[in-house]
Amino acid sequence: MIISLDGITYSHRTGEQELCVLKDVTLDIMRGQSCAIVGSSGSGKSTLLNILGLLSRPDSGEFHFVGYDMCSASSDVLASIRNQEIGFVFQSFNLLSRLTALDNVALPLSYRGFSRNKARQHALDHLKQVGLEDRVTHLPSELSGGQCQRVAIARALVGNPSLILADEPTGNLDSQTATEILDILLALNREQSVTLIVVTHDIAMANHFDRKLEIRQGKMHEVAVARDDKHV
Amino acid sequence: MYKASSHIKVTQIFSESIDNLNLSKRRSILALLGIIVGSSSIIALLTIGGNAADEAVRIFKNMGTDILVVGFPYSHQNRQPLPSTLDSQALRKAVPGISQIAPITLHSAQLSHNGQNTDASLVGTTQGLADAIGLKFNAGRDLSRYDHRETFAVVGARVAKDLGSLGNPLRVGDLIRIDNYLFNVIGIAESLPATPLIPIVLDESILIPIEGMKRLRPAPEITGIIIKADEADLAALAEVLNSYLTQTFNGREVDVQIPQQLLDGLRHQASTFSYLLAALGGISLLVGGVGVMNVMLMSVAERKREIGIRMALGARQRDIRTLFLLEAVNLSIVGAIAGALLGVAIAFSFTHFSGWEFTLSIMALPLGVGCSLLTGIFFGLYPAISASKLQPAEALRAE
Structure with a gap:
């Protein structure tokens, strides 16, 4: 078991008002599973992904990640786990605009104490895996959306994470590129048995995953996957 | 963990x-x-x-760090006249730690030589002044202890320049007239910047033996003493000096300044x-x-x-x-x-x-x-x- 949530609640405070985003979310995810989190916008699926990615802390409830208690962990430990166990893929890519594709991919390794050269060597290997070895010295602004997302995937993979979290990874891409990106992610899950959790509002896309979790008004429901749709 | x-x-x-x-x-x-x-x-x-x-x-640097300047402030309570000179031997004996003593009396005079006239301060003093204030000579020598009966003079740089003329500068051995006396130039001093800490401006002065001042001025009184110390504790020396001089000069107020302290x-x-x-x-x-x-x-x-x-x-x-x-x-x-x-x-x-x-x-x-x-x-x-x-x-x- 890689993730175990028990009774997680999270409220968003804006001034006086307190808006309850997640209510009593309980969830177990096994190693190597692929999950889609779906729901209408504002339902709290990104909030859940932030909690799973250790980017924000829940208000209450229990959260164990690969067996470790995340609620009592220090922020340094959370940073280390993000660095070594989790790879993020964002809708808007979130590449550092001032760094080349290579340095963007190498960045997580530098936070692990790798020397610049060693980190770049690993980064190059992973850029090759996503087919971008000829775009190494380009800045993100010189790359297409699909290429940017591949750089982001290479960055997520460079640290050999056990979990990949993707927040609407195809939301900014055209349908053909979206399919390519989704194929890359699913192939990773299948071939390297990396646990994959993807937030999406695309129901058709959600059907390609092992599990489908729907969030409605802060509550989570497991939904059956329409198996016959699954291609490849 | x-x-x-x-x-x-x-x-x-x-x-x-x-x-x-x-x-x-x-x-x-x-x-x-x-x-x-x-x-x-x-x-x-x-x-x-x-x-x-x-x-x-x-x-102020070039005048040395081991100097004491004694002055006698004028006061209404005690108008006791001061002597015309100082018994340096007695002072030396009474106050140990002194290397040079130079009493001075200050007047002003008109000098003439070879048709050139100038005003200068007339300083009666003894040998020791030049050493105490670091005076050097362009030509000739300082006053000596054997000069006290002589009409000898040491001339400051500006005075020497004023009294000389182009092609005929003032030389050692020339005669300078001060009032009705002719003084023999025995030394011409190098220029020495004036400092407010020493009561004479050497460049503007002519030095004569202090005993000879009586020839030129009635009842001269000493205006100050410049002392070069041997020992390091100037403040202690100043105190001893003060009490000795007060006693010697019948209770006249004595003011001993240590330029080093001012510095x-x-x-x-x-x-x-x-x-x-x-x-x-x-x-x-x-x-x-x-x-x-x-x-x-x-x-x-x-x-x-x-x-x-x-x-x-x-x-x-x-x-x-x-x-x-x-x-x-x-x-x-x-x-x-x-x-x-x-x-x-x-x-x-x-x-x-x-x-x-x-x-x-x-x-x-x-x-x-x-x-x-x-x-x-x-x-x-x-x-x-x-x-x-x-x-x-x-x-x-x-x-």
Whole structure:
């Protein structure tokens, strides 16, 4: 078991008002599973992904990640786990605009104490895996959306994470590129048995995953996957 | 407990911080300017202040540090006349630790020689004066103890120049008329800058044996004594001297001054002044520091999303803090070095054009550079800490 949530609640405070985003979310995810989190916008699926990615802390409830208690962990430990166990893929890519594709991919390794050269060597290997070895010295602004997302995937993979979290990874891409990106992610899950959790509002896309979790008004429901749709 | 691998090295954060500054050059330069102005003004003002003090002290320097000047202030209570001269032997015996004694009596006189006339102060004294005040001779010799009956004279530099004429300068052996007496020139002095601490202006004076003053002036009284000490404790010597002279001169008020003490006071005052100037520089550095803080806060606000991304990729709070702190420190290092160069250049040209001697004050460079670095760290700390305290999820949402 890689993730175990028990009774997680999270409220968003804006001034006086307190808006309850997640209510009593309980969830177990096994190693190597692929999950889609779906729901209408504002339902709290990104909030859940932030909690799973250790980017924000829940208000209450229990959260164990690969067996470790995340609620009592220090922020340094959370940073280390993000660095070594989790790879993020964002809708808007979130590449550092001032760094080349290579340095963007190498960045997580530098936070692990790798020397610049060693980190770049690993980064190059992973850029090759996503087919971008000829775009190494380009800045993100010189790359297409699909290429940017591949750089982001290479960055997520460079640290050999056990979990990949993707927040609407195809939301900014055209349908053909979206399919390519989704194929890359699913192939990773299948071939390297990396646990994959993807937030999406695309129901058709959600059907390609092992599990489908729907969030409605802060509550989570497991939904059956329409198996016959699954291609490849 | 989760076992983390090793973390990013500070050297790597350092090289990243330099890259970041290079990428926002214009803003970095603005922050730099503040630091440069602050650090250069500290260094320039301290150095200029120090050089000004040296210059003021240098005027008094050549008269030595072992001199006592005795004066006899006029008072209504005791109008006891003073003798025309002083028994140097008796004084030497009564007050140990004296190397030279030169009583002086001061008058003014008109001199003439070879058709040239000039006014000069007429100084009756004995041998020992030249040694005590560091007087050197262009020609001839000092008064000696065997001269007290003679009409001999030692001429100050300006007086000698006035009495000589082109092609016929005043020479040793020439005769100078003072009132109705002819005095034989036995020495011509080198120019000696006037100091307010010694009651005679040597360049404007003519020195004659003190015993001979009676020839020229009725009832001459000694106006002062210049004493060169043998021992280091001038204050103790001054006290002994005071009580001896008070007794000898029938209770006349005696004022023993130690020029060294005045000199020390002067130096102290000058250094106080230069620290005041440095404080002024410090204020400009403070303004520069606020500039650094401003630039860094802007940078943090602008790069919120980058901070979020870095955190998501595994940067710890301290890594973010170090990154931004190093950016501020880099700015102040560069600013401090540039400011040091500029400050020294300003101080050098200022002293050069003032005609002073340039010495780099020991305190100026470390103080200026150190203060700039501290300013950078101090004003960089708040933005860096506020950057590191951002919540990753929140930072990632930023535009």
